[in-house]
Structure formats: structure tokens, C-alpha cells
């Protein structure tokens with residue numbers, strides 16, 4: 001069951017309690033999976049390939065329905081996919097951000113204002129008329145984030161948004177999300193397998209075979225994962 005209602009002041013912005021999910025009845029992907037992200041914080045979700053990270057994010061976004069458990073999430077929710085080419089649909093930057101606002105009853109002036117403000121927030125204020133195809137991967141991800149900011153999203157879910165980026169754009173994007181979270185009171189959950197990104201977050205979760213098995217201080221989790229990698233090598 002998804003309760004899509006404003007949560008009490010001062011609590012978490014994202015809460016999953018004992019989630020269960022499977023693509024078929026005999027193969028569970030998530031088992032009693034629980035996590036909680038405090039309002040206004042930037043948390044990361046780590047885990048091996050196939051551990052269920054993308055599935056969990058899609059459940060939180062309401063793109064999939066759990067077979068058991070409960071989700072509470074502040075809305076609106078913005079989602080940023082690994083590949084921005086699967087997300088950006090319009091020919092230019094400004095048109096793409098404006099397209100995300102079509103379901104809201106806004107005047108043309110309000111749409112212009114939201115587009116401008118959200119693109120400025122991701123340092124793409126001068127890019128409104130640029131064609132999407134002329135952007136770098138990192139710029140495309142920032143357009144996707146601007147789309148969420150334009151919709152005044154409370155929560156931003158990002159599924160390996162840096163997976164296709166070069167190392168410079170990768171760190172630029174993670175630093176920008178950290179700044180946006182702090183400046184605008186957004187709550188973000190960011191999926192990654194790149195341990196160097198952990199220093200930008202307030203906390204992290206470790207998912208193993210569909211269950212959160214550890215959470216908290218990112219530096220401690222980083223040490224834990226580096227030891228595991230050493231053992232595997």
C-alpha cells in the first residue's frame with residue numbers, strides 16, 4: 001500500500017517498512033526491506049548488481065506496487081534514470097523542462113519562470129534554447145534534475161545517475177545534488193556503486209539480496225565495502 005500524503009513535520013521524507021516484491025511468486029527480489037531517509041538529507045543506496053536497488057527505487061516512486069509492506073513518501077517525487085536519453089523527450093532544454101509541467105495548471109508566465117529558475121539552479125540558465133542532442137551526459141542529467149525542481153519535487157530519487165558519466169562530470173553532478181538538497185530542502189536518495197561518491201552524502205544504506213543490512217555513516221560503510229572487495233579480489 002502506498003500512502004501518498006504529507007507526513008508529519010520533522011519526520012522522514014521517505015519511509016519503507018517491510019517491503020516485499022517479486023517478479024514471480026517463487027522468486028522474491030525484496031524481503032522485508034526497510035529504510036528511512038530524514039527530511040532534507042542526501043542519502044545513498046549501495047549494493048551489488050542484482051541486489052534490488054532499481055526495484056526498490058521504482059517501488060518508492062510508485063512505478064511498481066509492493067506485494068507487502070508500506071511506503072510513505074513526500075510528494076511530488078522526481079526520478080532521474082541512469083540513461084538521460086530514456087528520460088528527455090523534447091528537442092530543446094527549455095521545452096523538456098516545460099513539458100514536465102503540462103499537468104499542472106500554470107500560466108505561461110509561471111511556466112517560463114519555473115523553467116528559468118530550475119535551469120539556473122543546475123547551472124544551465126544559458127542553455128534554454130540548446131538542442132538536447134548537443135549536451136554532454138552530465139548536462140543531460142542536470143536537465144532531468146531541473147525537471148524535478150521545476151515541478152517543486154520534495155523528493156528526488158536518482159538511479160545510478162553517474163553511471164554513464166566521465167569522472168569529472170560524475171563528481172560535479174554529485175556535488176550539485178548535495179548543494180541542491182541543502183539549499184532547497186529537498187530529500188534525495190541516490191543509487192551508486194562508486195564509493196568515491198559517498199563522501200557527499202549524509203548517510204548510506206547497504207542492500208544485500210533485497211534487504212537493507214546496514215545503514216548510517218557513509219565512511220564506515222565505505223570501509224566495510226572496501227574490505228569486502230579486498231576479500232573478493
Ligand SMILES: Nc1ncnc2c1ncn2[C@@H]1O[C@H](COP(=O)(O)OP(=O)(O)O)[C@@H](O)[C@H]1O
Pocket residue numbers: 023029047048049050051052053054055056
Ligand atoms: N522487469 C523485470 N522482470 C524480471 N526480473 C527483473 C526485472 N527487472 C529486474 N529483475 C530482476 O530483479 C533483480 C533485482 O534487479 P534490480 O533491482 O535491477 O537490481 P540492481 O539495480 O541492484 O542491479 C535481478 O535479479 C533482476 O534480474
Ligand SMILES: [Mg+2]
Pocket residue numbers: 053054055159
Ligand atoms: Mg539498477
